[in-house]
Amino acid sequence: MKTDIILAGVGGQGILSIAATLGAAALNENLHLKQAETHGMSQRGGAVVSHLRIADFPIWSDLIPFGSADLILSVEPMESLRYLPYLSSSGSLVTNTTEFKNITNYPKLEKTFQLLSSKLKIIKIDADKIAHEVGNPRASNMVMLGAASSFIDIDDEIILKGIETIFKSKGDKIVKLNIAAFEAGREFSSIQKK
């Protein structure tokens, strides 16, 4: 078993909470894991990416080679496209639709996504809206994780345990809200795929 995931977003959007959840899940399962993060300058509103690799055998590189990621999971639509060379030909792309416009030349992305959808499995999800509906606007990242969960080779139950591990210290209510967010994302994605 091996899952290579590119997590993408803009500095400050908190993609690392997704990574931490999957990390906790992998550790609980005694799986091997490597997770490269972006710290430093780019965290001031620049593009940030995390290479997350999980496998049941030892992993060498902290970086995913081109053409071998199983999933691009992005909390921002333009950022989901920045790392396409990493995606394998059978890989999938799951992205939030809320644009983060901190630049003046933000492009129109619709056509690009249309073109790509003939080549790739793409799921676009308004995670912010769904998180709001679930009653936890700050859990949009868990909505994203839920939407992507079917492309990750780890059982949902194990990921849910990861969510518990990560949010435990913030109390039961927060754990429940994040689990609800995860489930709402998963639900959205399963309807989309049909």
Added chain:
Amino acid sequence: MQRNLFLGVEAIGQAAIDAGISGVYAYPGTPSTEITEYIQNSKTAKAKNIHRAWSANEKTAMESALGMSYAGKRTMTCMKHVGLNVAADVFMNAAITGINGGMVVTVADDPSQHSSQNEQDSRFYGKFAMIPVMEPSNQQEAYNMTYEAFEFSEKTGLPVMLRITTRLAHSRSGVIQKQMIDENQLKLPENLMQFMLLPAFGRQYYQNLLDKQDWLLTLSEESKFNKYFEGKDKSLGIVCCGIAFNYLMENYSDGNCPYPIVKINQYPAPEKWIKKLENECDELLVIEEGYPLIEELLTDYFGKGKKVCGRLSGALPRKGELNPDHVAKALGKDNSVTIEIPGLIANRPPSLCAGCGHQETYFALNKVLEEFGDGRVFSDIGCYTLGALPPYNTINTCVDMGASITMAKGAADAGLAPVFAVIGDSTFTHSGITGLLDCVNENTNINILIVDNETVAMTGGQDSSAKGKIENICEGVGVQPEHIRLYVPLKKNHDQIIQIINDEIQFEGVSVIIGRRECVQRLSKIKKMNK
């Protein structure tokens, strides 16, 4: 065995605690910062009262570490690569004095300059100082090598450099810990003149260092951290340094590389293994993260030896961080990309946060500059360096910490007027004070803006050494009190800030204008912590 998910930097911090350090001394700098932060947040470190407060700069940090070593205790000093330039004086001389308690100098290099002014390779410093260098290739090795480096330092009597790069620093993996070692007892050096580098002593100690070199080489050749892997296909022999080994192995899914490999994790480079490789193989490929240090060593000046490939030969990129794809290419593997990045993707340069006080300083300064023209604002390193980019385009220089004041001084000496220096509070206490003294002593016509956000913001909001003392420091250095001015960088004060700057331009001498308002990120971080 319990595994902890550790960043490379966290593994190093934990290993230092477990190896029984009595103090860490550091100044923040990406990608080294979180080593010290990890120790600062560690309950064990707190319980043992391990020294862990930030130092004013890398030089003061390393000197304090050397002092702790003098007193017989184990200590680590951490910095980013350019920080070692600041500490280079004590670093080079500590190799000559040697150590008493084990001392590890952890230096984090930043190939590809993710957050740095350059991508210099600290292994050259290690070689220059003639001390052992350890370069782990993964998080567990980072833990193990750090853990053992203190003992190795005591065994060889020398400081040991631990060299990492950004990727290992900021990547997580499962790490198994070892048993905690007790701290050393306080114990003065046997020779009380060991740290006395008067030439008569220094000559002798330098000779001692030279005499150790053969032994260090033998230790490298016998080190369990350096390995020779046999391979059937002798058409190529591969030398891998540090993390480069992973990028090589990633290209062989079963972990079976057909070529013989020398894996280097400890320097001086293990000559015996490299010679064996050269003897057995037709050609050599050197894969190293950083400058081509080993490749240069192996490349025959007169071109008579076997072919050596790497960054110099063009087989690998001459600069920047390596990855599995670069190595695939060097191995002649096809790794063409199937999906390109769409051309319309825009760059997203980092920018100042909404509500950041630095913006107001730049908007006001831009207004003032309209009268005098651009090209006269010398600046420095920190969040405020983003004032070089639109929409501000205010500042013209960023070279090394503290250079704003001194470069502005040089330009003022050359006749440029008015000149401005823009420097952050932490940069000022790191390296600005001495430059200010030069200005005061010569009554330089200079306007220094100290943008005091009461933290080291660029590296994530650490405590600044300024601690609200900037006015006192400036006055103590000799700036006239009436030319130490204060403002609060808020939009509503725009006109007032302009007025203050214009007033001080009129004054021919040293003016210090301090804009003080706490960094908004730091504020929210503190709020979160207090929740």
